[in-house]
Amino acid sequence: MKPVSNNTPEWMLASLQERRQQDLMRRPVVLDSPQRPNARINGQEYKAFCSNDYLGLANHPALVDAMHEGALQYGVGGGASHLVCGHLKPHQQLEEALADWLGYDRVMLFSTGYMANLGVLSALAGKQRPIIQDKLNHASLIDGALLAQAPLRRYLHGDVASAEKLLSKSPEAGLLVTDGVFSMDGDLAPLADLSRLASDHSWMFMVDDAHGLGCMGENGKGSLSLTGLNSTSLPILVGTFGKAFGTSGAFVATSHDYADYLTQFARPYIYTTSMSPAMACATLASLQIIQSDEGQERRDKLARHIQYFRRRMQALPIRLMPSDTAIQPIIIGDNRLTLEISERLRQLGIWCTAIRPPTVPVGSARLRITLSADHSDGDLVLLCDSLEQILTSEE
Numbered sequence: 001m002k003p004v005s006n007n008t009p010e011w012m013l014a015s016l017q018e019r020r021q022q023d024l025m026r027r028p029v030v031l032d033s034p035q036r037p038n039a040r041i042n043g044q045e046y047k048a049f050c051s052n053d054y055l056g057l058a059n060h061p062a063l064v065d066a067m068h069e070g071a072l073q074y075g076v077g078g079g080a081s082h083l084v085c086g087h088l089k090p091h092q093q094l095e096e097a098l099a100d101w102l103g104y105d106r107v108m109l110f111s112t113g114y115m116a117n118l119g120v121l122s123a124l125a126g127k128q129r130p131i132i133q134d135k136l137n138h139a140s141l142i143d144g145a146l147l148a149q150a151p152l153r154r155y156l157h158g159d160v161a162s163a164e165k166l167l168s169k170s171p172e173a174g175l176l177v178t179d180g181v182f183s184m185d186g187d188l189a190p191l192a193d194l195s196r197l198a199s200d201h202s203w204m205f206m207v208d209d210a211h212g213l214g215c216m217g218e219n220g221k222g223s224l225s226l227t228g229l230n231s232t233s234l235p236i237l238v239g240t241f242g243k244a245f246g247t248s249g250a251f252v253a254t255s256h257d258y259a260d261y262l263t264q265f266a267r268p269y270i271y272t273t274s275m276s277p278a279m280a281c282a283t284l285a286s287l288q289i290i291q292s293d294e295g296q297e298r299r300d301k302l303a304r305h306i307q308y309f310r311r312r313m314q315a316l317p318i319r320l321m322p323s324d325t326a327i328q329p330i331i332i333g334d335n336r337l338t339l340e341i342s343e344r345l346r347q348l349g350i351w352c353t354a355i356r357p358p359t360v361p362v363g364s365a366r367l368r369i370t371l372s373a374d375h376s377d378g379d380l381v382l383l384c385d386s387l388e389q390i391l392t393s394e395e
């Protein structure tokens, strides 16, 4: 569809045309159901395999109830930024519960993970405090470096030697930052080695564990616990609520000094309205599930789904990524072909959005298949049978 306005600048039309020609146009699909494996689109049900709701909590009755109760008691809107008058009791309770769970002095809430990363990077890095980060880190970490106006160098994905080379060459100490679980590939960063490297060079070390928290590690504590790190070896941990927690928002867990500093200097914390207090109540309910037997059962079920999926996929002529997480991408490469496979899956009743550049590097378009504890065994069989049918057909 062509843009219709006569006032549209030429550069915009040219840019849109380029995206179209490269099969890179994107637009949202309207979901007429809650976030759950049975997604309804245009009156048709599909099995969704592209949500980040890894534990199936986004539509959990306990969260819905907590949000309802929270809204009755504290209202819907935060009303102001945290530092003016928007820091309500549920925000404080959530911060304390997260700090206690993860073993940090303090936790600060942010409205989104994107803003948490912008906030932390722009406050801690700067013209004289460089950032070194993994090449495949999330876009918000790249944008955080831009906001910080900090020198930015990126090391080869997951490569500690490459990171070390960059750190050794840097005249000033700064911030080393990595995703815990890589959002588009699903693999784990070498956190213990990176932590050691940062400490040896007196650099600050930060992990964004958006896709690990809740899903893995002891009691769901994420890649931090899986790799034996703690608040000393990992002084700055970012987590988000939009994935396994099933709500929205984010946090940074850190020490008293860092938290005091971020409170003064992290602009995306200071100059924005706090998250809805009702959302904080729902997130607290989510944390309680994650910490409970039910949370463990959900993680165990997710782990069984991951194992089953990988076992089935190993028999197919595809590039499967080295991932033991809920993110199980199948790299197709070509943009058009990825769209076609996504469409063929849709015809078989499966919804998996084609992920293309610039979200992933050029030439690595993929089906970013994500699994959830809310999928049934039958859902997994349907997914694997359908992929087998499509990926082994001669067309």
Ligand SMILES: Cc1ncc(COP(=O)(O)O)c(C=O)c1O
Pocket (backbone or CB within 6 Å): 112, 113, 114, 115, 117, 138, 140, 179, 183, 208, 210, 211, 240, 241, 242, 248, 249, 250
């Ligand atoms: C690794 C990573 N960090 C941060 C974010 C941003 O979090 P949010 O969706 O809460 O803005 C995402 C994804 O959205 C992510 O994958």
